[in-house]
Amino acid sequence: MKENPAVEEKKSNPFLRFVKKHKILVIVIIALIAIIVPLVCTVPSKEALVSAIPQEFIELEAKKDSESYQNIGIMSALKMQKQINSADVRQYLVLGVAGQVIDTTGNGFAEFWANFVNWLPSLLNGAKLTILLTISSVAAGLILSVFLALGKMSKIKPIQWFCRGYIFFFRGTPLLMQLYFLWFGLPKLIPAMTIPDRFLAAFIAFTLNSGAYCAENIRAAIQSIDKGQFEAAKALGLSYGQTMWKIIIPQTYRRLIPPTANEFIMVLKDAALTSIIALDDLSRVTNSIMTSTNNVSVYIVSMIIYLVITAVFSKIFGSLEKRFSYE
Amino acid sequence: MSMIKTEKLCKDFGDLKVLKDCSLTVEQGEVVCLIGPSGAGKSTYLRSLNHLETITNGKLWVEDKLLDDRINGVNQIKITPQERQQALLEMGMVFQRFNLFPHLTVLENIMLAPVTVRKRDKAETEELARELLNKVGLIDKADVYPTKLSGGQQQRVAIARALCMQPKMMLFDEPTSALDPELVGEVLQVMKNLAADGMTMIVVTHEMGFAKEVSDRVVFMYQGAILEVNSPDVLFTNPENERTKQFLQSVLNV
Numbered sequence A: 001m002k003e004n005p006a007v008e009e010k011k012s013n014p015f016l017r018f019v020k021k022h023k024i025l026v027i028v029i030i031a032l033i034a035i036i037v038p039l040v041c042t043v044p045s046k047e048a049l050v051s052a053i054p055q056e057f058i059e060l061e062a063k064k065d066s067e068s069y070q071n072i073g074i075m076s077a078l079k080m081q082k083q084i085n086s087a088d089v090r091q092y093l094v095l096g097v098a099g100q101v102i103d104t105t106g107n108g109f110a111e112f113w114a115n116f117v118n119w120l121p122s123l124l125n126g127a128k129l130t131i132l133l134t135i136s137s138v139a140a141g142l143i144l145s146v147f148l149a150l151g152k153m154s155k156i157k158p159i160q161w162f163c164r165g166y167i168f169f170f171r172g173t174p175l176l177m178q179l180y181f182l183w184f185g186l187p188k189l190i191p192a193m194t195i196p197d198r199f200l201a202a203f204i205a206f207t208l209n210s211g212a213y214c215a216e217n218i219r220a221a222i223q224s225i226d227k228g229q230f231e232a233a234k235a236l237g238l239s240y241g242q243t244m245w246k247i248i249i250p251q252t253y254r255r256l257i258p259p260t261a262n263e264f265i266m267v268l269k270d271a272a273l274t275s276i277i278a279l280d281d282l283s284r285v286t287n288s289i290m291t292s293t294n295n296v297s298v299y300i301v302s303m304i305i306y307l308v309i310t311a312v313f314s315k316i317f318g319s320l321e322k323r324f325s326y327e
Numbered sequence B: 001m002s003m004i005k006t007e008k009l010c011k012d013f014g015d016l017k018v019l020k021d022c023s024l025t026v027e028q029g030e031v032v033c034l035i036g037p038s039g040a041g042k043s044t045y046l047r048s049l050n051h052l053e054t055i056t057n058g059k060l061w062v063e064d065k066l067l068d069d070r071i072n073g074v075n076q077i078k079i080t081p082q083e084r085q086q087a088l089l090e091m092g093m094v095f096q097r098f099n100l101f102p103h104l105t106v107l108e109n110i111m112l113a114p115v116t117v118r119k120r121d122k123a124e125t126e127e128l129a130r131e132l133l134n135k136v137g138l139i140d141k142a143d144v145y146p147t148k149l150s151g152g153q154q155q156r157v158a159i160a161r162a163l164c165m166q167p168k169m170m171l172f173d174e175p176t177s178a179l180d181p182e183l184v185g186e187v188l189q190v191m192k193n194l195a196a197d198g199m200t201m202i203v204v205t206h207e208m209g210f211a212k213e214v215s216d217r218v219v220f221m222y223q224g225a226i227l228e229v230n231s232p233d234v235l236f237t238n239p240e241n242e243r244t245k246q247f248l249q250s251v252l253n254v
């Protein structure tokens, strides 16, 4: 009885239904609109941009191709770097062309917009690294964690102890410390085990750490499966291994998606820790832009990028969950 | 040749003695129903037969092969896990709560064990699986997931799944107790057909009508012991044991 009005409302208002279903997405979209619309509205006109170009640039470019500087977007910083070498200009070049065009005395959204355009390539590069590190280490961590979880439930004591110890260690110490140890400590202790690449080091540390967390998720998921499933499998003559791989673990997929999505988002944010081994992830890029430009607004841009990534992956995990609900 | 034989089979859960000296022999082609009040140990006895529970004391033969001769849980005979496994494959089991695998379709549920355990050919197994589905009246549900089926349909799939392993005997633990009354009949009908085909069956049931009609012998269990084994005619009309009489009165009156 009570449900009827709600059902009718749902039927009559597909828009509300959409909003309810995709809350995060809607919030992010609104946030993006709120920021981008004023930005777009206040984009300085081409003339304004051109008029702001320092004289030395115009002279230089005019010598070569009178059209190229008219089109701000295609003036590549690299090209200029070859032509001009004064320290003054190199400072401009850090952030690309538009930042050069609008000098820092510009104001309001126009300035922000120009900065946004400037920063975006390097921020996106940082984001790419962050995403790559997160996806690869959570995926590898998941594979590792299946074995850790099964090992922790194993009847063979040494295996059980090893897995218990492993999980205890990696959950009980800071990821930051693990990363320090892997990158700075290990080469001093065992020079042969020096990891050649920063990204690889971060990947290994994050995988080992994420494996420990996911293992506990998997163990909980396995233990939440109805005992009758084990009994039916046993009565059909399936071995323990066959039961696990063919019956039990496939049934944990759906239950594993929410905690894995959680882990994914945690790792995404923990990726900022790789700054300490000088890996240019999104956070480090953000901060270096901030220190070189002294412009706080880069933090906002960076956080929006984080939110977009989080929203997109939440969405993906959400639809995965639906796909695995054997309907 | 007896299909299943137990001699002084005992099962303890810690200090709780759940089965006490249960001796029973089931011949090939026989249908034996186990009845008795709740907590009598019927399920535990059935589960001991296919080693879902490990017995504490006593002997257990399957197809005249001695699998267990236990004293305080320790097996006195040497038998490899493979040998035991091989013997137990001849025993199919159907559970009260169906226990179908929810992530597999009906057909996949049925085909999984024959292909992975018996290493049967996939195409042949599928043919057999469809044949069995036809037999239980669910051929049109082959590609459906179990959650989409009614309880009665799920239980019939579970029976087909057990049968696809081509066992020589079937154990049923209250196969209709979790079903709505109107769905009981369809499952019992499948079991009756199976009995008519000559399958050796041990059935724990509260369906006295079924026990009367189908079984060759009825076993009455009470507080972990087998108190009476008799033909249904005798047991239901003229039981020898006083407890049996009381039990039948209480069920038949309700």
Ligand SMILES: Nc1ncnc2c1ncn2[C@@H]1O[C@H](COP(=O)(O)OP(=O)(O)OP(=O)(O)O)[C@@H](O)[C@H]1O
Binding pocket: B013, B016, B018, B036, B037, B038, B039, B040, B041, B042, B043, B044, B045
């Ligand atoms: N795993 C277990 N641990 C401890 N006690 C158990 C266990 N399984 C069963 N028991 C006990 O064994 C006794 C017999 O249980 P069982 O399930 O075999 O009875 P049943 O005859 O099948 O009853 P019902 O008709 O209710 O299914 C009960 O007292 C029960 O509490």
Ligand SMILES: [Mg+2]
Binding pocket: B042, B043, B044, B173, B174
């Ligand atoms: Mg029972």
